[in-house]
Amino acid sequence: MVRIFAAIALILSLASCQTDSSGGGGEATVSTQNADDTRVAKYLFGAVTTPSPGSSAPYGFYSAGCQAGAQALPETGPTWQAMRLSRNRNWGQPVLVDYLQDLSAFAATQPGWAGLYVGDMSQPRGGPMASGHASHQIGLDADVWMLPPQRLNLTREERESISSIQTDRTDGAYTNSSWTPQHEAILREAASDPRVNRIFIFAGAKVEMCANATGDRSWLHKIRPWYGHNFHFHVRLNCPQGARYCEGQDPIPPGDGCADAQQWVNNILNPPPPDPNAEPVEPRGPVTMADLPGQCLDVLGSD
Numbered sequence: 001m002v003r004i005f006a007a008i009a010l011i012l013s014l015a016s017c018q019t020d021s022s023g024g025g026g027e028a029t030v031s032t033q034n035a036d037d038t039r040v041a042k043y044l045f046g047a048v049t050t051p052s053p054g055s056s057a058p059y060g061f062y063s064a065g066c067q068a069g070a071q072a073l074p075e076t077g078p079t080w081q082a083m084r085l086s087r088n089r090n091w092g093q094p095v096l097v098d099y100l101q102d103l104s105a106f107a108a109t110q111p112g113w114a115g116l117y118v119g120d121m122s123q124p125r126g127g128p129m130a131s132g133h134a135s136h137q138i139g140l141d142a143d144v145w146m147l148p149p150q151r152l153n154l155t156r157e158e159r160e161s162i163s164s165i166q167t168d169r170t171d172g173a174y175t176n177s178s179w180t181p182q183h184e185a186i187l188r189e190a191a192s193d194p195r196v197n198r199i200f201i202f203a204g205a206k207v208e209m210c211a212n213a214t215g216d217r218s219w220l221h222k223i224r225p226w227y228g229h230n231f232h233f234h235v236r237l238n239c240p241q242g243a244r245y246c247e248g249q250d251p252i253p254p255g256d257g258c259a260d261a262q263q264w265v266n267n268i269l270n271p272p273p274p275d276p277n278a279e280p281v282e283p284r285g286p287v288t289m290a291d292l293p294g295q296c297l298d299v300l301g302s303d
């Protein structure tokens with residue numbers, strides 16, 4: 001199962017935020033009721049515009065699952081706005097909606113930040129997406145824009161046309177002049193929350209935060225270098241208490257991960273030769289319903 005998730009993630013690895021889902025682990029919860037269902041899941045989940053009724057639950061893994069009983073992050077709140085409303089991806093498990101509201105309240109205490117602009121969360125019933133993201137499938141992932149919000153009264157149209165800002169240079173090896181102490185404060189707050197499993201960001205940002213962090217450095221553990229993630233950072237929450245069909249991710253290696261991040265940067269600047277023993281990645285079709293937990297068939301069909 002882990003290998004399958006990893007292969008899916010590798011194949012979908014062309015754009016930012018798409019490979020942030022390899023390394024699955026824990027108990028597989030896939031049932032067999034949909035074992036022969038070859039329908040392409042992203043088209044089915046992408047076509048449903050409302051959440052499933054009933055109680056909230058994540059099913060499966062971040063990159064192979066779905067969500068029941070999702071809540072919407074309100075499009076505008078006192079300290080946030082959801083962006084790109086046309087995508088209808090401002091949906092998540094209640095814990096994610098709560099978390100984002102809390103983090104945005106902290107962000108609003110930072111000079112120059114009215115709060116947060118929140119990017120993609122999940123589709124109303126989660127599942128694979130027709131564009132972008134291998135993960136974001138179970139209502140526990142969210143992208144947060146690097147752009148400091150100057151105001152929180154953007155119209156729908158503005159939320160489609162405004163872009164975030166780039167905060168890296170040299171392919172993620174370093175931060176650029178748009179990176180600020182406020183970004184670091186917000187990421188520190190974001191990672192210090194026990195609801196968070198890990199946060200993905202470009203390697204140069206982690207190295208910068210490792211250099212600047214004072215006092216308690218334990219929060220750096222959850223900040224993980226990854227490809228892309230230079231216009232937004234990606235927050236992944238833990239499976240909520242009692243979510244028995246939610247499949248957690250393998251633990252992060254102990255320590256602050258700063259040496260690992262520096263190695264990422266070194267590899268960006270001086271790419272190592274390809275591994276001659278690497279197994280070739282077998283081409284694979286799109287994720288089908290059979291690749292998802294059996295409960296996702298019910299989630300898709302319930303009204």
Ligand SMILES: [Zn+2]
Nearest residue numbers: 017142143234
């Ligand atoms: Zn993401």
